[in-house]
Amino acid sequence: VYQPPGRPGSVVEYRSRYEHWIGGAWTPPIRGRYFENPTPVTGEVFCEIARGTAEDIEAALDAAEAAAPAWGRTSPAERAQTLLRIADRIESHLEALAVAESWDNGKPVREALVADLPLAVDHLRYFAGALRAQEGGLSQLDEDTVAYHFHEPLGVVGQIIPWNFPLLMAVWKLAPALAAGNAVVLKPAEQTPASIMLLMELIADLLPPGVVNVVNGYGLEAGRPLASSPRIRKIAFTGETTTGRLIMQYAGANLIPVSLELGGKSPNLFFADVAAERDAFYDKALEGFTMFALNQGEVCTCPSRALIDTAIYDTFLADGLDRVRAIRQGNPLDTDTMVGAQASREQLEKILSYLEIGQAEGAKVLVGGERLDLGGELSGGYYVAPTVFEGDNRMRIFQEEIFGPVVAVTRFDGFDDAVDIANDTAYGLGAGVWTRDGATAYRAGRAIQAGRVWTNAYHLYPAHAAFGGYKNSGIGRENHKALLEHYQQTKNLLVSY
Numbered sequence: 001v002y003q004p005p006g007r008p009g010s011v012v013e014y015r016s017r018y019e020h021w022i023g024g025a026w027t028p029p030i031r032g033r034y035f036e037n038p039t040p041v042t043g044e045v046f047c048e049i050a051r052g053t054a055e056d057i058e059a060a061l062d063a064a065e066a067a068a069p070a071w072g073r074t075s076p077a078e079r080a081q082t083l084l085r086i087a088d089r090i091e092s093h094l095e096a097l098a099v100a101e102s103w104d105n106g107k108p109v110r111e112a113l114v115a116d117l118p119l120a121v122d123h124l125r126y127f128a129g130a131l132r133a134q135e136g137g138l139s140q141l142d143e144d145t146v147a148y149h150f151h152e153p154l155g156v157v158g159q160i161i162p163w164n165f166p167l168l169m170a171v172w173k174l175a176p177a178l179a180a181g182n183a184v185v186l187k188p189a190e191q192t193p194a195s196i197m198l199l200m201e202l203i204a205d206l207l208p209p210g211v212v213n214v215v216n217g218y219g220l221e222a223g224r225p226l227a228s229s230p231r232i233r234k235i236a237f238t239g240e241t242t243t244g245r246l247i248m249q250y251a252g253a254n255l256i257p258v259s260l261e262l263g264g265k266s267p268n269l270f271f272a273d274v275a276a277e278r279d280a281f282y283d284k285a286l287e288g289f290t291m292f293a294l295n296q297g298e299v300c301t302c303p304s305r306a307l308i309d310t311a312i313y314d315t316f317l318a319d320g321l322d323r324v325r326a327i328r329q330g331n332p333l334d335t336d337t338m339v340g341a342q343a344s345r346e347q348l349e350k351i352l353s354y355l356e357i358g359q360a361e362g363a364k365v366l367v368g369g370e371r372l373d374l375g376g377e378l379s380g381g382y383y384v385a386p387t388v389f390e391g392d393n394r395m396r397i398f399q400e401e402i403f404g405p406v407v408a409v410t411r412f413d414g415f416d417d418a419v420d421i422a423n424d425t426a427y428g429l430g431a432g433v434w435t436r437d438g439a440t441a442y443r444a445g446r447a448i449q450a451g452r453v454w455t456n457a458y459h460l461y462p463a464h465a466a467f468g469g470y471k472n473s474g475i476g477r478e479n480h481k482a483l484l485e486h487y488q489q490t491k492n493l494l495v496s497y
């Protein structure tokens with residue numbers, strides 16, 4: 001068990017107050033206002049955060065505009081080297097950052113240690129490599145004519161991120177933008193800014209001042225002026241679908257391109273052959289069923305709908321419920337904990353309201369279904385028991401994103417029915433397909449309208465695998481070398497000698 005920040009023996013120290021990070025320095029909010037940041041682990045306030053406004057965004061854009069030209073002129077080799085140094089720095093402070101992230105967000109520290117932060121590190125290294133691999137572009141038209149392709153940075157870009165994976169989301173956004181030579185103004189989620197501010201401090205000496213600027217604050221007060229600014233050349237957003245619509249409107253007024261990573265209601269399909277034998281494959285599929293509780297269900301690709309073949313429905317579900325009952329929920333700073341606390345009080349309340357909605361519309365609670373009081377100082381924390389509902393795909397709990405450790409289960413009758421139910425949603429981000437049959441896996445993978453379909457796996461996010469949504473789940477892709485070009489202008493010089 002790690003000690004909470006501020007206690008003797010803790011591996012991390014927070015400041016009691018975080019300002020903005022602008023031009024490589026702590027910068028107080030121009031209007032002088034702050035808000036309180038509680039930890040979901042116990043509910044206690046552990047630091048104050050600057051409450052940014054349009055004036056702070058302008059100051060950050062000034063710093064970014066001043067830094068962008070020189071940073072954009074550095075060689076790809078130099079920028080790749082910087083990304084590699086940032087990756088090394090994160091890696092050598094993995095424990096401190098993991099505890100910081102866990103305290104700010106409520107996620108199990110072991111998840112931050114083994115998944116989120118190593119992924120962030122790999123992401124930086126991947127884009128360092130992708131940038132170098134871009135070099136060398138030149139094509140010849142004929143003996144006398146040559147086409148030169150230059151990848152130019154866009155200039156200053158805006159990035160707005162959510163609270164479910166604060167450090168990982170920050171790095172997903174920063175790595176390609178910085179590799180491409182842009183300067184960034186980033187707005188973290190107001191619920192979880194602290195670990196990102198710690199990261200800024202940690203890497204301060206590795207980047208020229210003004211290349212990365214962080215303005216804290218609420219969506220409407222700080223996010224909106226950033227997304228509405230004509231001074232940015234792109235806005236990258238991850239968050240709710242409703243917010244994504246607004247971002248697109250703000251940016252559209254200035255003809256600024258957007259990339260939107262939005263919500264989901266991802267189906268997880270279990271075909272009958274999964275239960276052909278009680279072997280390691282069957283075990284893995286059961287584990288796949290429990291994946292809805294990973295990161296407390298606060299994952300955009302949360303497999304929040306489980307669709308089970310009617311032929312195996314009763315047995316598979318019974319075994320799945322046993323697995324859910326065995327999930328170890330507790331203090332996020334305990335390395336044995338598998339499910340921690342929901343990220344904020346608002347989120348806790350939203351999930352609890354869906355537990356009521358589900359029951360009111362006639363869905364049956366098979367396990368969980370309530371807030372948990374873990375006792376002692378955790379009593380004030382935001383804990384919800386992993387919950388399995390059984391119902392019908394047209395119910396609200398099957399159609400609306402809950403963003404909690406809640407799965408809604410229903411049955412299907414054959415392949416076509418499975419795909420119909422899977423696609424009966426406004427979203428299209430992730431999906432899981434579990435089957436021993438390669439052809440079924442392939443056909444389902446192609447038929448499901450989602451940007452990412454896992455087969456006999458779930459929740460893997462390698463840096464090179466393109467990630468993004470169909471339908472209301474977003475516009476654009478992340479996590480692939482192609483993303484570099486989304487942060488670049490392509491300049492073509494066609495020269496006749």
Ligand code: NAD
Pocket residue numbers: 160161162163164187188189190217218219220222223224227238239240241243244246247260261262263264299300301401403429469473474
């Ligand atoms: P949110 O949309 O409420 O907030 C996201 C960010 O946008 C925050 O920084 C917030 O301050 C800011 N914001 C809010 N209103 C704004 C406005 N009007 N203008 C500018 N900025 C504004 O989302 P959330 O509740 O923080 O995050 C959860 C959502 O994020 C879920 O829907 C989840 O599915 C989605 N998500 C998607 C992905 C993905 O890659 N597709 C990844 C993680 C989370």
